[in-house]
Amino acid sequence: MKNILAEIITIGDEILYGQIVDSNSQWMSAELDKVGIKIVRKTTIGDTEEEILNILTEAESRADIILITGGLGPTNDDLTKPCLVKYFDTKLVMNEAALTNLTSIFDKLGKPVSEVNRKQAELPETCEMVPNNMGTAAGMWFDKNGKTFVSMPGVPHEMKLMMTDFIIPKLQKKYSTPIIHHKLVKTVGIGESDLAEIIVDWENNLPENIKLAYLPSLAQVKLRLTAFGDASKQVENEVKQQIASLKKLVSKYIYGYDKDQLQEVVGQMLLKSNQNIAVAESCTGGYISHLITSTPGSSGYFRGAITPYQNDIKVNMLHVNSETIFEHGAVSEETVTEMAENVRKLYHTDLGLATSGIAGPGGATPEKPVGTIWIAVSDGKKTTTKKLQLWKDRELNIKSTAIALLNMTRLRLLEK
Amino acid sequence: MKNILAEIITIGDEILYGQIVDSNSQWMSAELDKVGIKIVRKTTIGDTEEEILNILTEAESRADIILITGGLGPTNDDLTKPCLVKYFDTKLVMNEAALTNLTSIFDKLGKPVSEVNRKQAELPETCEMVPNNMGTAAGMWFDKNGKTFVSMPGVPHEMKLMMTDFIIPKLQKKYSTPIIHHKLVKTVGIGESDLAEIIVDWENNLPENIKLAYLPSLAQVKLRLTAFGDASKQVENEVKQQIASLKKLVSKYIYGYDKDQLQEVVGQMLLKSNQNIAVAESCTGGYISHLITSTPGSSGYFRGAITPYQNDIKVNMLHVNSETIFEHGAVSEETVTEMAENVRKLYHTDLGLATSGIAGPGGATPEKPVGTIWIAVSDGKKTTTKKLQLWKDRELNIKSTAIALLNMTRLRLLEK
Numbered sequence: 001m002k003n004i005l006a007e008i009i010t011i012g013d014e015i016l017y018g019q020i021v022d023s024n025s026q027w028m029s030a031e032l033d034k035v036g037i038k039i040v041r042k043t044t045i046g047d048t049e050e051e052i053l054n055i056l057t058e059a060e061s062r063a064d065i066i067l068i069t070g071g072l073g074p075t076n077d078d079l080t081k082p083c084l085v086k087y088f089d090t091k092l093v094m095n096e097a098a099l100t101n102l103t104s105i106f107d108k109l110g111k112p113v114s115e116v117n118r119k120q121a122e123l124p125e126t127c128e129m130v131p132n133n134m135g136t137a138a139g140m141w142f143d144k145n146g147k148t149f150v151s152m153p154g155v156p157h158e159m160k161l162m163m164t165d166f167i168i169p170k171l172q173k174k175y176s177t178p179i180i181h182h183k184l185v186k187t188v189g190i191g192e193s194d195l196a197e198i199i200v201d202w203e204n205n206l207p208e209n210i211k212l213a214y215l216p217s218l219a220q221v222k223l224r225l226t227a228f229g230d231a232s233k234q235v236e237n238e239v240k241q242q243i244a245s246l247k248k249l250v251s252k253y254i255y256g257y258d259k260d261q262l263q264e265v266v267g268q269m270l271l272k273s274n275q276n277i278a279v280a281e282s283c284t285g286g287y288i289s290h291l292i293t294s295t296p297g298s299s300g301y302f303r304g305a306i307t308p309y310q311n312d313i314k315v316n317m318l319h320v321n322s323e324t325i326f327e328h329g330a331v332s333e334e335t336v337t338e339m340a341e342n343v344r345k346l347y348h349t350d351l352g353l354a355t356s357g358i359a360g361p362g363g364a365t366p367e368k369p370v371g372t373i374w375i376a377v378s379d380g381k382k383t384t385t386k387k388l389q390l391w392k393d394r395e396l397n398i399k400s401t402a403i404a405l406l407n408m409t410r411l412r413l414l415e416k
Numbered sequence: 417m418k419n420i421l422a423e424i425i426t427i428g429d430e431i432l433y434g435q436i437v438d439s440n441s442q443w444m445s446a447e448l449d450k451v452g453i454k455i456v457r458k459t460t461i462g463d464t465e466e467e468i469l470n471i472l473t474e475a476e477s478r479a480d481i482i483l484i485t486g487g488l489g490p491t492n493d494d495l496t497k498p499c500l501v502k503y504f505d506t507k508l509v510m511n512e513a514a515l516t517n518l519t520s521i522f523d524k525l526g527k528p529v530s531e532v533n534r535k536q537a538e539l540p541e542t543c544e545m546v547p548n549n550m551g552t553a554a555g556m557w558f559d560k561n562g563k564t565f566v567s568m569p570g571v572p573h574e575m576k577l578m579m580t581d582f583i584i585p586k587l588q589k590k591y592s593t594p595i596i597h598h599k600l601v602k603t604v605g606i607g608e609s610d611l612a613e614i615i616v617d618w619e620n621n622l623p624e625n626i627k628l629a630y631l632p633s634l635a636q637v638k639l640r641l642t643a644f645g646d647a648s649k650q651v652e653n654e655v656k657q658q659i660a661s662l663k664k665l666v667s668k669y670i671y672g673y674d675k676d677q678l679q680e681v682v683g684q685m686l687l688k689s690n691q692n693i694a695v696a697e698s699c700t701g702g703y704i705s706h707l708i709t710s711t712p713g714s715s716g717y718f719r720g721a722i723t724p725y726q727n728d729i730k731v732n733m734l735h736v737n738s739e740t741i742f743e744h745g746a747v748s749e750e751t752v753t754e755m756a757e758n759v760r761k762l763y764h765t766d767l768g769l770a771t772s773g774i775a776g777p778g779g780a781t782p783e784k785p786v787g788t789i790w791i792a793v794s795d796g797k798k799t800t801t802k803k804l805q806l807w808k809d810r811e812l813n814i815k816s817t818a819i820a821l822l823n824m825t826r827l828r829l830l831e832k
Contacts, residue, residue: 016457281702286706
């Protein structure tokens with residue numbers, strides 16, 4: 001099958017000079033890759049006519065699809081539209097649909113459409129308008145000798161909606177892109193190489209049309225299955241079957257799929273089993289509570305947390321026995337066990353979670369170097385504990401500990 | 417003065433296909449911009465010989481300086497080095513300094529240097545080695561007709577150290593780059609347009625050689641002063657004088673400069689005045705404690721926090737009067753005042769901080785829509801409170817509230 005080639009052009013001085021990060025082009029590449037369009041080049045240029053016209057000529061010679069973002073604002077330093085008019089040898093005309101959209105946006109703000117903004121509804125005569133449901137700058141679609149040029153605003157949420165609702169479906173139709181099905185399998189609690197060892201036979205027996213990629217991130221490994229085929233339903237079923245076999249091998253490490261987040265999955269498990277939790281976190285300093293409460297609806301299973309950052313607060317607020325801390329230290333199995341049990345009792349929850357450790361850079365002793373961290377989950381009958389020996393880096397320690405404790409909670413909930 | 421032009425080339429399929437974000441090129445652009453080198457283009461291509469050779473030719477025709485990252489790993493799909501050998505018509509020879517570096521890295525790991533890795537010390541004969549103090553892939557510097565090509569590994573911390581320690585100083589010397597001095601002035605508690613109105617005369621009276629840029633981000637505005645001149649000390653002094661005048665106008669909004677973070681600045685103020693804090697956070701769910709404890713050494717002024725996510729926890733753990741909640745609601749000035757005062761008393765701190773609000777999407781009432789949030793700071797004598805009317809978005813509400821409360825704390829500390 002012939003590859004369909006695409007090129008991405010990002011226009012804007014603020015990106016060229018490093019004032020803002022270009023997050024658009026990564027998102028666009030990933031979306032195009034998903035539908036089987038091959039990206040050949042990504043280019044960032046500044047807001048100058050010469051550069052814009054040059055890159056359009058260059059890109060046309062290399063790719064079938066040229067996607068352009070940026071430079072569509074209402075001010076004089078936004079040059080993309082006049083350059084497109086020049087490049088396609090056309091002229092600007094008022095586009096009624098674009099004007100209607102613009103007017104309705106200003107109506108909502110209770111403002112009249114200014115002359116400057118009105119000009120945003122003037123589009124090149126030879127283009128098809130790409131609707132912008134989130135902002136004032138319309139997109140533009142040009143066909144030229146079988147090639148496609150699309151110009152979009154640089155504002156990420158405007159661009160993303162145009163791409164998913166309009167541009168990608170239209171490109172798939174125009175170029176009859178191959179059928180590709182992606183599925184992410186998300187694992188936690190196992191490293192990349194250990195995982196690879198367990199699933200090596202499964203991986204080697206994957207059919208020709210299914211590819212596997214390992215995508216490791218902090219304390220987690222994602223497996224991406226990419227399947228190619230002729231019929232959408234058939235491809236999906238093939239992937240489902242393979243995942244069923246995979247599950248037999250590594251079931252307890254798989255916490256979710258695609259966009260699932262560990263803290264959301266744990267929250268759903270709590271909701272379903274009608275249980276709730278409280279957290280006592282020392283070295284993680286509020287991060288675990290923050291992760292849990294980032295999920296809307298978390299008040300359905302999260303009753304609260306305490307961060308006893310000093311030993312006397314552990315004793316006075318959390319009722320940890322001062323002798324436990326004196327004998328074993330704050331970073332110990334004994335202390336973290338009392339923390340988990342006590343937060344559970346004080347907050348009247350089904351489960352109590354706790355962390356205590358040395359996040360670094362300070363606080364280490366020869367026996368307890370930076371990265372020594374204890375975690376615990378208690379349900380009143382049993383307390384599960386674990387000692388983690390992590391990194392030299394404070395941020396990595398905090399984030400890895402949160403994942404480890406959420407995973408410990410997940411495993412406890414699976415037991416029941 | 418003639419502009420010195422640079423181009424950045426990023427090589428790697430994983431970036432081209434959107435599997436990872438290219439954070440390198442933004443960092444490099446910003447660093448080059450700081451020393452007065454003008455970036456003209458940034459390009460990402462895949463690991464193919466044809467693309468690499470093409471882009472080198474193209475870039476040479478446009479720029480004085482061509483900076484390349486990626487494709488220097490030890491495996492066969494890393495093609496940058498063989499392409500450079502071809503492009504500069506040279507051959508690989510063993511570089512003794514690179515081999516010594518490589519050997520010392522493997523010694524530390526207690527491993528012998530494998531044949532595959534040994535090849536990483538072979539460099540093109542005509543290049544100068546750029547030392548890599550963080551990894552096994554050496555950088556390469558080529559001079560050609562007054563133009564410079566530098567190839568670096570794609571691993572961010574390796575590339576950054578090479579750039580700051582070796583490449584940028586060498587480029588500044590070779591091209592006698594102009595003297596440019598940047599200073600960031602960081603403000604909080606005032607919007608961009610209000611700020612602009614207050615400082616309009618100051619801005620209009622800036623000398624020709626000093627430029628101002630507004631860099632707004634969530635609940636903060638950074639002002640960047642960029643000064644050009646002949647002598648480094650003189651330029652620095654000019655900027656200092658301008659900032660002194662600026663301070664007279666907007667002193668209370670300026671919390672820091674350059675890399676200062678609001679939570680660090682507040683921490684330093686607490687340390688200096690020998691005071692400590694505790695936090696009771698409801699709608700922010702642990703995020704403020706997390707921000708504070710992200711700073712190493714925060715245990716010197718942070719005694720702990722409590723997240724009473726349910727009303728009965730506010731009553732039982734934080735001793736908020738249940739009648740207060742019943743009469744005024746959890747999201748009220750009365751409740752947040754008791755939260756701030758009580759956490760201060762219970763944790764025995766100088767200051768108590770508190771938040772209570774509706775982060776969304778659920779929990780709203782007609783009187784209290786999503787984004788209604790109360791914050792408070794108490795020192796036992798006086799409690800300062802403020803009602804925020806923020807966004808529809810949960811994440812934005814949590815983050816904006818954290819900044820507003822840290823700023824309220826900063827202002828209270830300035831009063832004393």
